[in-house]
Every structure is written in C-alpha cells, then in structure tokens.
Amino acid sequence: MAAESMPGRSRRFVPPRIDGGAEALPLASRKPLAVVGMAILAVYILLAAVGPFFVADPVATDPVNALLPPSFDHPMGTDNFGRDVFARAVHSARLDLTLGIAIAMCAMVIGSAIGVVAGYWGGAVDETLMRFTDIVLAFPGFVLALILVAVLGNSTLNVGVAVTAAFVPYFIRLTRAQALSERELEYVDGAKLAGNRSARVAFIHVLPNSLQPSLVTATLVAGWAILTVSGLAFLGVGIKPPTAEWGVMVSEGARDIDAGHWWTSFFPGGMIVLAAMAFHFIGDEFGGREA
C-alpha cells in the first residue's frame, strides 16, 4: 500500500449504511433484535472492563466450600476447588471478548486486503489466491484452527493467530466478489482516467465500498471466534486450565456433572452462547446473510 494513499482515505471512506430508508423510525422498532444484541454486548463489555475489580480473585480456592450451588454469595456457585464460578466467568469475559473482537478485526483487515488484490487485479493473482482459498475452505475452520494451534504451540496469542487464519478466507471471498463488481462501476474508470495508479485505485476506491458487508460478516465472525476459541479450550487446546476461560471452565465443570453439580459448566457455557448471540443478533439484522 502506497504511503501517499493514506490521506485520501478518510475523505473517500463511506461508512456502512445502516438501513435503506425509514430513518424516522427509532432503531429499536426497526431492528429490535439488533438492539437486544447491543444491550447484551454492552453488559458484557461492562463486565469485562470493570467486573474484574469487583469480584473475587479467580484463582482463590476454598476447598471447604467446594461445589456449593448458586446462592447470594456465589451467584453461579463454586467449583470443585471452591473457586467462585461467577468471579471466574467475569475474568473470562475480558479474555474471550477481547479475543473474539480482535480475531474478527484482524481477519477482516487481512482478508479484505487479499480479497481486493485478488478481485481488482484478477488474472493469475486472482486464480492463485482463490485456489488457495478453496483449499483452505475445503476443511472445516475448526479443524484448521486445531491443526494450526498444534503447529504453533499452545498460547493465547497462537490461538488468536490460528483462529484468525481460519476465518480470513471468508473475508477474501466476500471482498473479492465486492471488488469484482465495484471494479465495473464508473467511478473506478473515472479514477483511472484521472491518472491514479491501480494500487491506489484498488485500496482507496474499492476497499471502502467493499467494507459494509465485511463489517457485517466481522460481527458474525466475532461470535464464531468466541465459539471456536472456547471450543478449542474445551478440548484442552490453546488456552488451558487453570486459566479462567469459559471453554476451560465448561471442560472442568463437565467432570462435576454426573454428581449433579450442573452449575460449574452451565453458567460459563451459557456465557459463551449469550456472547455469541449478541454478536449474531447485530450481524443478522444488519446483514441478514452469512457466509
């Protein structure tokens, strides 16, 4: 990307439009599900941001008070070591939300860049990139992420990298398709006639206009990324106990369930699903379609 292209960026950037019309109606009645999603997300972000300062230490054990059912003191009960499940779930919110959003953003940025390159230049570049994307998409993202974590080694950062890599192809395809159609539009021709170099045209003109569907997809991907990260953690891949992480907590809690101690896995798992739902409500209302 040429350095001189940057100043033009803000001028040409068209923020994704929320809806075609009916501006007069409040968002709540036009898109009620999105509002629900945003409300849930706001609570989560609040929990993640300030929650850890108010709850107990997530590593504090208390073997005497192990496996207590939910109560006023322990809203989500205590686990096998007497750790407060709510405290751990709150600490985990910070980790999981950060990962989910970061993964979606990184995948979007990388995928869109590649997609624009493929869609705009076409030809052999396009063919090569798309073949590669096909190959990557020929096996499920979860399996891909699993293998990548195995290759990279277990760490939170590596999980982020692996899951990002698994979602990048979706953005490549999406942006490429957008770029292909944008390319045909007049303004691109106009820009070319005005003597702009093709790299500049691609990134300044095509990319911002391909961004709207990408943002919608990114919202959905943030939800899936949380599911993938916690799924990997459930399998003991990537993030591991005793880290307070929802998937880890479900995996630990799964051992208590036969004796009827359902709360150690029910609550953290519910937190995962609710977080993913929040993102999906938003993405669903604004985009409607998914990859």
Added chain:
Amino acid sequence: MAALLIVVLLAAACGGDEEEPAATTAAASPTTAAAEEAPATTAAEMEEDEAPATTAAEMEEEEAPTTTAAMEEVVEKPIIVASLADTPNLIELHTFRTTSAYAVTNAVYEPLIKQDLVEQANGLLQGSFVDHHGAGAETFSIEATADGGFLATFTIRQGQTFNDGTPVTASDYKYVFDRSIEGPGYIGLLLPFVGIASTDQIRVIDDYTLEIETTVQSPLFQRFLTFQVFGAMNRAEADANATEDDAWAFAYYNDKGGGSGPYWVSRFDPDNEVVLEPNPGYWDAASLPNAGVIIRPIPDANEKARLIAAGEIDVATGIPPRLLAVLEDDPNVTIWASQTTGVHYLAMNQTIAPLDNVHVRKAIVNAVPYRALIDNVMYGFASPAGGVVTSNMETWDSSIGDQFRQDLDAARAHLEQSGMEDLTLLLGVRESRLGDQEAAVLIQDALRQIGVTVDVQILPDGDFSGRINANELPLFIHDWFSWGEDPFYQMRFLTTCGQFVNYARFCDEAYDALVQEGTFTTDPAVRQSVSSQAQQIFFDQAVWAPLWSSDRTSVTHRCVTGVVQDYTRIPVFTEMSKIPGC
C-alpha cells in the same frame, strides 16, 4: 544408570497413575548404560537369594485338588469383562505399550517363573516380593558362579503348547531373550542390569533345559525373570513371519499374541474389544477360574463407573479418585486399594533462580496444602508422602516427614528471609495427568496467599519431559514409583548428584555419602540412622514438596473375586472369577 532404567521403565510399564490413561513417568533418552553402577545392591538381599533352588513340586501338590474341582465346574466358569485405563492399541511384546496392552501381553505370554500370591484379609491377592514359583519352567535352580554371577537352570514344563498346538521348548525361551537383546525393542536395555549382555549367556542344553548365566549376582534376577516380556515366544511362528526389514517379526505381532500363557488373543479390535480366550495348551489351564476375558475400552470414566455398578463390567482400572469416592457408597461395587511407596512431588529446579535460594524453597514447601491435596484431589485415595523416603517405606522417619505440612506464616517468614519479592514462577504439569493439574490449582492459590504468583502451564507429555531435562521448568509436578521399594534406591535415583531423573538438580555431597553408605549396609540400625540423616538433609534443603503417595486401585463388581495386585500396576486376570449365583 542401568538400574535407573529398570526402575524408570517399570514405573512406566506399570502405567504410572491409576487415575489417568497415558503412562509416562519420567523422560529419558538413556545413553549407553553404565554397567558398573548396576550392582549397587544390598548384600543382605543377595545372601537370601543365593540359597533357593526352588522346586515347583510342592506347589503342584497343593493345586491338585483345585484342579479337579475346576474340572467339575468347567461349564460355569464366567467370562470376565474388563475396562482398563487406556486402549491396548498394540500388543507386540517388546514394544513400549499402554498399560492395558501390558495387561494383554501379561495374559498371553508365560514367563519362566512367577511371583507367589499371598491372600490378604480382604481377599486381595498380593504378589510376594521374595517367593517365586515355576511357571513355564517346571523347576529351576539358581547357583552362584565362581565369576561372581549366577547360573540358573530351568527345566521347561513338558506338555504345554502355544495356542496353535506347537509344544513349548527351551529354544522358544531362548528366542525371547535373544529378541530382547538383539531386536529393536526397548527391553534389551534392561538386561545388563542383571548381568546379561549377550545372547551367548542364554543356552539351550536340550529341548527342555535352558541355562542362563549372568555376570553379576543381582538380587533382582528372579523378579526379573517373572517379567512378561521374557515369556516364551513361538519361534517357529515368528521365524515364518519375519521379513528382511523386520527380522524379529515385530509388525506381525502388533495385533497378535504369540505366547504360551493362560490366554490367546482371539479378537483384536482395540477400539471396541480385545477378546482373550483360554489357551488349552497352557500348562495350568485346568485351574484357570474364568472362561476368558473381554477388554472393552470405555473412555468415559463416569460411564465405566456406572457399568461397574450395574454389573455389566466386572473389573475396571483408571477410575479417577473423585469417582472412586462416589463409588465407595455403592453396595454393588468393591474398591480394592492398597497403599504404595510411590510419590507425587512438587520439584523445584535448583539451577533456576530464585529457586537456588533455600529460603524460597522452604517458603514453597511450607505453603503447599498437603492435606487439601489428599482430600480434594485424591479424595483420600492416597497417604501423605512425607519425603523422598515415603511414609509407607522402610526407614521413613516420621519426626522429619511429619514436618511437611502447610504453615503459611512460616512460609511468609522464609520468603521474607530470602529477600525476594513479587515472585512469579512457572509451574509445569503434564497434559495426561488430571490429578497433577488439579493439584496445581490448589498450589497456585496457596502460593498466591504468600505473595508468589504461579503461572500454571499444562504441557504435552513429550514437551514436559523435554523441558525438565533442559532445566526450563522451575516448578513442576512429577511422580515416581519404584518397585524396588528400597529407600536408598529411591534417594539415589531421585536426589543424588548427576542422576538422570534427579530433575530438581539437587546435589549435596554429604547426602550422597549417606545414600552410598545406606545402600551397602545390611545392619537395620545403621540403615535407619543413615536414612534419617539423609531425610533430615532432604528436609532442611527443601528439595521437593512431597505431595502424596497414591494408592493402587482397581474397582470390581461386588461378585468378583481373585483381584491380584503385585508390584507392577498391571491388571492380572488369571485368578479372577465371580461368585456363582451372586
């Protein structure tokens, strides 16, 4: 070094902990064995062992009535359904295997001699450490040679056959030793320890006479011969299936049993079931109290426990302590637990700062919640370890060992003395060890309370071994089980200078001298005093936090009888039966 190998190997062979699958205890890429270290044995044991020229005659007399009784009941012999700690994925005799694969080969191959079994008050059959009887060999004698070794002569039982009907001869036994020494398996590494290095030392005198000559007089020689890995192999069959690349037919035996033992493998589908049917050619086939064994892997421990209670499975191993605690209340289930001298310990690598500071180590030793570990991680299926010489081991000194208890004030005082603040330490545990992972949680919190941050990392077993060998883990939880059960062996391997499995890298000359003295002393009083002094140094230097000694456990339905627990941790089926009409 060689001695170490055996102990390490046995710890592995015996499957490490009952609580989890995947048997890996210590890591090693053993270099060539230093044979001169091998005969580090106590003279006392040797003298006892020199005498016996045991015959099996008396034993046969004893068994005669049982045989007739068994004949009458032949129709009613039950089939035993077992579910073990892991999957018997391959059953080649000389390849490193899973615990349940060892159980299969143990049932299929017949060694020359076996341990006597002693019935305990609760019906448990405990393997004897001292007494052995003839198995594949009808009689045997062991004599001292002029060169300081043993000459053992075995009369191979006539009339016993492999499952295909081929009679067992001395050359089938020679074959298994030759294969151990020259083949690609790992077993050959063990033999130098008892003074066997060359195939020339195993001699076939005639079809039914085998001679083994050793170069040292190891008291472990007899016990060695009881190992399943030295059970007769059908030489004719092996030769017929050997290939140019695979002269010892390893590939052929991956999914087959080629022995003359009580059972043969009639079906091998390890993910679903492995079926052991009685071998009619087994010398003691008539007294086998069951009509075969079906081994079914059940990965889910809850389900395993449920099936045991329902009587759909007769015996199970690999049930974690937390479920054992639940099963204890079930009247349909019997839990067989016996204390061991094994040890789980929190090691502190002394080459890594700040663990080179004895006060930091003492602070950690004082912070560990020993009682909570036994109660909340082991659910009572363990005893306090109390040192490198564990509480169930000869010469353990309770006045020292009992001092391993949690005292957070003392811990804080030590930490203050050390002058260290804001410590953050990495604690590594193995992926396959759930119990260790749970212990890490409690240890993490205990250390948090004295102001030490612990970063727990669960590592793949291979990675874990690599990193402790490379001195990359300051804190880690490890375990050890030595069937030698000798305090001085235990101390020597785990805590003397330069030993490969001395992962804490503790090195103290005075301590080494005490261990050396104890190893070669026969006088019990001296042994006790030397051991106590060494234990005191171990405590003062805060070498480890010794966490617990886990029990050896197996679970059966209440109607099952004949549970054997010997010095290995391998399930044995040959005595197992069910109470009729139960």
Added chain:
Amino acid sequence: MWSYLGRRLLVSVVTVAGIVVVVFFIMRILPGDAAAVRAGPYASEEKLEQIREQFGLSDPVPTQFVNYVRDAVRGDLGTSIRTGGKVTEELLIRLPASLELAFYAVLLAVLAGVPVGIVAAARRDTWIDRAARVVAVLGSSMAFFWLGLMLTFLFFFRLGWFPGPVGRLAITTEPPETITGFFTVDAALAGNWALMWEAFTYLALPAVTVGFVLSAPIIKIVRSSMIETLDSEYVRTARALGVPHREVLFRDGFRNALIPVTTAIGIIFGYMLGGNIIVELIFAWPGVGRYAYEALRVNDLEALQGFVIVVGLLYIVLNVVIDFVYSWIDPRIKLGQRVVA
C-alpha cells in the same frame, strides 16, 4: 456436459493436490517427535532412529513427499505411528459412524429448519418470524460442547430417557453385521428391530446436538429465499389471478427455494463429513473426527494427513454430486451454470 465434467474434475484434482501439499508441509512443522511417541519415553537414540527409518521419517522431506504422493495415489495413506495400522483402513472403518451421525443430524436440521423457515417467511415480521429468527441465531451461536453436555445432563443423568454418552451402542451390545456401516440400516436389514431402536436411542442426543446447530442456516436460507420468491413478479401475478395462498406458498415458493436450500444442505453436509470432533468426543462417537483428534495429540502425522485428505476429497465429490442434483431439481439449470456462493 462432458467437457464441463472434465473441467470440474480438473479443478478438483488441483484442489486435492493443493490440500495434499499444504497439509503435508504444515504437518512437517508440527513440533514434537512422532517417533518418540511411538517408542515411548525411555527409548534410546538408536531405537528412535530405527523407528524413524521404519516409518520413513529420516528421509529428506522432498523424498518423503514423493513417496507419500506415490502411495496416496494408490489409495495407501500410510501407516499410523500411533496404532501401527493402515491409515486408509482405519479411516474407512470409522467413516460410517461419522456419516451416520452427519446424515441424521442433517436430516433433523432439514425436517425442523424447512418448515420453520417457510412459516417465518409466510408470516413475515410477525412474532412468529421474530421467534424463528431468534431460534436461528441461537442455533448459530450454540457451543456444541455445552449443548451436548447439557442434553446429556438433562436427558441421561436427570431424566434417564436416553442412554449415556458411550458411542453408537451399549458397550455390551453386539453391533449388527456390517452392510452399509450405518447401524440403524444394518440392524433393519438384519430384521433386528430392537437393535435398530437401540442404535436410534444412542444417536438421538448427538444428532439433536448437531442438528440444532445445523438447523440455523437452513432456517435462514429457507426464509430469505422464500421471501424473495414470494415477492417476485411471478408469484404476485399468480396471487392476483386467484391461485390459493397455500398453493402459491408450497408449489411455487418452496419449489424455487429448493435450490438455495440444496446448496446449504450440501455445504453443511460437507462440513459434517469431517466428523464433528467435539461432538464425537463428548459422545464417545467412534468416528473419524475423534480419530483425527487422537492422532493430533500424539503427532501422528500420517493419520492426520489421511484424515484431512479424505475429508477434502469427500467434500469435492459432494460438490460435484450437488451439481447434478441441481439439474435434476431445476431442468432449466444446465450443468456448470451454478455460481458457487
């Protein structure tokens, strides 16, 4: 048509070759030594060398690659260093378990998702529609492992309506003789109805777990394509001409919605071919997903490679099949005209 098939085949071959190359080289950078796993922790360096020799791990990587491709073309995906068995055989033994679960899960998803999608479209913007969309979002946000666990807790531990998570049949039940590899079908073919019923009870919880998640995209696609069709000129005309509402909905609307639905089913089924590692683990389902997971844990390269290649192959075959199904559903579409979404 044949030229299309040829082209299609060529693209598939290129993709499969790509998969083989990518997977092969990714696997080579996996940390850890498979030989050490095989040999056990106490093996000497020589033993390790012997094992590497035996499994061809000591050859230079390009040589390994050539050998691997040569064998793979013959259908030999190598030997599992974990079990010592042939990877091709081991995968084929496990594949029916994964396929049976995938089949019933997709079936459930379609049976539940299609009607919900149609009703939501027909009652657009009512509370029914909203509820359907919430269900769809819930499905696409569902964590397999949590749902599976909770269903097991409720229906096995608490209510006892369904069997525990132990695989395809009770541990003590003899499986039916293998004909198709689907226990439900094989039991029926053998006339063993009790066994068939048992197989269904064991399938129920994992199939519902997966089916619920898979129903989400089906609801969404059916709903949106139905809406599109119902808004079309053609349907409006039909309505104006007095064709009954229900008939329009089912005859015209649904029929036109079938194409995107088929695509969705194809994609979903393709996704499920690889087995669902998490679901197979929690329900102890003896499929290829669990096999791959166990292989991954011990760096069993050939087994993992084999898994990925087989999954990729199946996926591509499935795509070709879907192309044919298309032309069957809608004769107006000629082969090759489908634009891959």
